[in-house]
Amino acid sequence: MNSSEIAKLACVSRTTVSRVLNGHASVSEGTRERVEAVIREHNYFPDAAARNLVGKQNKVLGLFIMDVAATSDEYTISRSQFFYDYIAFAIDITNRHGYNLMTTIVHEDSMDDIDRLFQSRSISGGIIMGDHLDQNALARFSARGYKLVLYNQIRRSPASNIIVVNYDNFKCGRLAGEELVRQGHTKIAHVTGEPNKLSVRDRLEGFETALTAAGIPFDRARYLEYGAFNRRSGGYGATQRLLQRNRDDLPTALCAGSATMLMGTFEAIRDLGLRIPEDISLIGIDEVDTAIYTSPPLSVVSTCCEEIAKLTVVRLIELIEQGSVTPCDYVIPKVTLTLRSSISTCKSGSPGSKP
Amino acid sequence: MNSSEIAKLACVSRTTVSRVLNGHASVSEGTRERVEAVIREHNYFPDAAARNLVGKQNKVLGLFIMDVAATSDEYTISRSQFFYDYIAFAIDITNRHGYNLMTTIVHEDSMDDIDRLFQSRSISGGIIMGDHLDQNALARFSARGYKLVLYNQIRRSPASNIIVVNYDNFKCGRLAGEELVRQGHTKIAHVTGEPNKLSVRDRLEGFETALTAAGIPFDRARYLEYGAFNRRSGGYGATQRLLQRNRDDLPTALCAGSATMLMGTFEAIRDLGLRIPEDISLIGIDEVDTAIYTSPPLSVVSTCCEEIAKLTVVRLIELIEQGSVTPCDYVIPKVTLTLRSSISTCKSGSPGSKP
DNA sequence: TTGTAGGCGTTATCAC
DNA sequence: GTGATAACGCCTACAA
Numbered sequence: 001m002n003s004s005e006i007a008k009l010a011c012v013s014r015t016t017v018s019r020v021l022n023g024h025a026s027v028s029e030g031t032r033e034r035v036e037a038v039i040r041e042h043n044y045f046p047d048a049a050a051r052n053l054v055g056k057q058n059k060v061l062g063l064f065i066m067d068v069a070a071t072s073d074e075y076t077i078s079r080s081q082f083f084y085d086y087i088a089f090a091i092d093i094t095n096r097h098g099y100n101l102m103t104t105i106v107h108e109d110s111m112d113d114i115d116r117l118f119q120s121r122s123i124s125g126g127i128i129m130g131d132h133l134d135q136n137a138l139a140r141f142s143a144r145g146y147k148l149v150l151y152n153q154i155r156r157s158p159a160s161n162i163i164v165v166n167y168d169n170f171k172c173g174r175l176a177g178e179e180l181v182r183q184g185h186t187k188i189a190h191v192t193g194e195p196n197k198l199s200v201r202d203r204l205e206g207f208e209t210a211l212t213a214a215g216i217p218f219d220r221a222r223y224l225e226y227g228a229f230n231r232r233s234g235g236y237g238a239t240q241r242l243l244q245r246n247r248d249d250l251p252t253a254l255c256a257g258s259a260t261m262l263m264g265t266f267e268a269i270r271d272l273g274l275r276i277p278e279d280i281s282l283i284g285i286d287e288v289d290t291a292i293y294t295s296p297p298l299s300v301v302s303t304c305c306e307e308i309a310k311l312t313v314v315r316l317i318e319l320i321e322q323g324s325v326t327p328c329d330y331v332i333p334k335v336t337l338t339l340r341s342s343i344s345t346c347k348s349g350s351p352g353s354k355p
Numbered sequence: 356m357n358s359s360e361i362a363k364l365a366c367v368s369r370t371t372v373s374r375v376l377n378g379h380a381s382v383s384e385g386t387r388e389r390v391e392a393v394i395r396e397h398n399y400f401p402d403a404a405a406r407n408l409v410g411k412q413n414k415v416l417g418l419f420i421m422d423v424a425a426t427s428d429e430y431t432i433s434r435s436q437f438f439y440d441y442i443a444f445a446i447d448i449t450n451r452h453g454y455n456l457m458t459t460i461v462h463e464d465s466m467d468d469i470d471r472l473f474q475s476r477s478i479s480g481g482i483i484m485g486d487h488l489d490q491n492a493l494a495r496f497s498a499r500g501y502k503l504v505l506y507n508q509i510r511r512s513p514a515s516n517i518i519v520v521n522y523d524n525f526k527c528g529r530l531a532g533e534e535l536v537r538q539g540h541t542k543i544a545h546v547t548g549e550p551n552k553l554s555v556r557d558r559l560e561g562f563e564t565a566l567t568a569a570g571i572p573f574d575r576a577r578y579l580e581y582g583a584f585n586r587r588s589g590g591y592g593a594t595q596r597l598l599q600r601n602r603d604d605l606p607t608a609l610c611a612g613s614a615t616m617l618m619g620t621f622e623a624i625r626d627l628g629l630r631i632p633e634d635i636s637l638i639g640i641d642e643v644d645t646a647i648y649t650s651p652p653l654s655v656v657s658t659c660c661e662e663i664a665k666l667t668v669v670r671l672i673e674l675i676e677q678g679s680v681t682p683c684d685y686v687i688p689k690v691t692l693t694l695r696s697s698i699s700t701c702k703s704g705s706p707g708s709k710p
Numbered sequence: 711t712t713g714t715a716g717g718c719g720t721t722a723t724c725a726c
Numbered sequence: 727g728t729g730a731t732a733a734c735g736c737c738t739a740c741a742a
Contacts, residue, residue: 015728027727
């Protein structure tokens with residue numbers, strides 16, 4: 001079934017069918033109704049390829065999740081809670097706007113999936129998130145005019161075809177730090193991810209700012225440890241190393257830099273036989289479902305995932321439909337501190353050493 | 356950049372470019388290399404729309420998650436753990452086969468998103484899962500020849516364009532029941548979802564079979580309760596009602612029909628002040644990440660999600676590429692019982708009543 | 711081995 | 727208000 005057949009059945013020309021389809025004004029009421037009836041009757045939908053060919057933008061957005069190759073024994077980051085939630089919201093919002101979302105996991109070696117989808121005009125725009133995008137790729141995408149939203153990748157938009165949206169990483173780090181300080185802690189540690197990540201740097205900076213403002217200098221050599229940001233094992237290993245290193249004088253509070261790390265941190269603390277919050281208070285950055293079910297449930301500070309999805313998708317669609325905007329960057333303002341029972345007030349006497 | 360320009364630059368005809376692009380044999384080595392060099396140099400990818408227009412199937416699969424309208428205060432099923440995991444695996448497998456996955460949440464009122472995407476030839480095939488698809492829609496899809504995989508929707512394939520893949524619902528139900536029986540329980544309850552769902556019926560049937568085989572008649576009126584299958588609140592409410600109804604003589608073991616319900620059941624039991632497994636042993640059907648972090652961690656019986664994703668995606672691609680297959684239905688054979696500490700051996704003396 | 715011609719289904723342009 | 731015609735970029739005959 002194509003527009004010629006519809007035209008024949010409705011006794012009009014293909015042109016008129018097209019006009020009806022696209023809601024052009026210059027069609028008489030009678031004709032319009034006749035055509036619409038035939039269309040409905042035959043369950044006709046215009047061919048997307050043909051439409052796309054004559055120049056119309058298609059209604060497809062690409063969602064690219066950057067992911068390093070997974071080690072065989074562990075989940076890929078595309079299976080971490082934040083991405084799950086984000087994808088679900090993004091699909092929903094995309095659909096509500098009459099678009100469809102095509103999601104792709106991008107590994108280091110398959111970077112040109114992004115080029116392929118743009119150059120073949122399979123998508124009209126894309127959102128990139130996850131692991132850090134390298135500078136070369138970014139410069140290429142920017143130069144080629146791909147309409148993109150970058151999430152937590154860089155701070156400022158480099159070109160009018162690229163919109164930047166970021167989590168309020170600094171504020172989340174700061175609120176987490178402030179809460180621990182407020183409960184009287186002074187020996188406060190932080191485990192986080194790869195420092196080439198914008199989100200890692202900003203969260204850490206916010207965290208340090210909170211401590212410094214309270215007159216507690218943050219001793220990085222002692223209280224900071226790195227692990228893979230988007231792996232549970234990253235949190236586990238970093239926490240183990242950090243507590244091991246400080247085993248003679250343990251910190252009384254710890255902040256995990258990401259939700260995924262938080263779960264690893266939780267397990268590491270438990271496996272070392274320490275109690276939360278009696279021995280160590282724990283807080284994380286980012287929300288996770290699992291944090292509700294641990295015992296104790298874990299406190300977190302987070303930005304609303306739905307807001308992020310909404311902002312990224314809606315701005316991208318605007319960019320596509322309006323052609324180009326002045327370079328712009330957004331930070332989602334609302335940050336929420338969710339207190340559960342993983343933080344206790346610091347008893348000034350330190351808990352001393354434990355293995 | 357199009358094939359004409361590439362042709363000009365490589366001093367050949369568009370036809371030759373096309374031949375190189377599609378790996379046809381009859382191109383001399385020299386020509387092929389020259390053309391490929393130009394293609395690479397100009398980062399050229401053939402226009403997907405034009406390709407699609409001349410008849411080639413595109414490389415896009417649709418994933419349709421049927422979801423009833425969400426009540427404002429609760430997650431949609433598209434945010435339940437199983438779908439999350441499935442989507443992540445499905446994207447991965449789809450990409451590995453050179454296809455892309457377009458995911459859509461289908462609400463009752465927007466059923467014709469499926470028609471639209473097929474009729475506009477935006478996708479070459481689709482997978483349908485989630486809430487129950489109504490008979491009319493199914494008949495329509497079948498008649499129109501949409502290439503589809505139905506997951507946990509119906510038992511038998513109705514047509515050669517429709518492949519049926521099911522979880523081993525019966526076996527999962529049976530193993531869950533058997534485990535509770537093995538631990539000596541006789542007062543065993545079951546909370547599950549809408550009985551119009553294939554998965555609900557089969558799980559329940561398997562569960563009853565296990566009990567009956569052990570000489571324990573299953574008293575549905577007493578020990579069975581329904582709630583929304585894909586809502587945490589469904590598990591919560593059903594469990595509350597069931598325990599309330601039996602408050603004078605509580606069951607000693609309970610099986611939740613889905614992972615999502617399981618978490619609601621867990622909360623309901625906890626909120627009633629009962630202990631797991633001392634007062635009630637708990638097992639669920641389906642795996643969830645959260646079940647690992649509860650205390651105690653929850654036992655589940657499940658079929659491997661990755662297997663399901665692999666089977667659905669790979670079979671769909673075969674169907675697309677081979678045109679049509681004889682109607683076929685698959686059940687994933689491997690079922691795993693994951694014992695954590697939520698089940699205890701039944702002390703023959705019943706725990707008696709508790710509010 | 712390579713090139714030429716025609717058509718896929720739609721929309722935009724121009725004429726009536 | 728409506729219809730004819732020419733693109734869009736590619737692939738598949740068919741011809742050389």
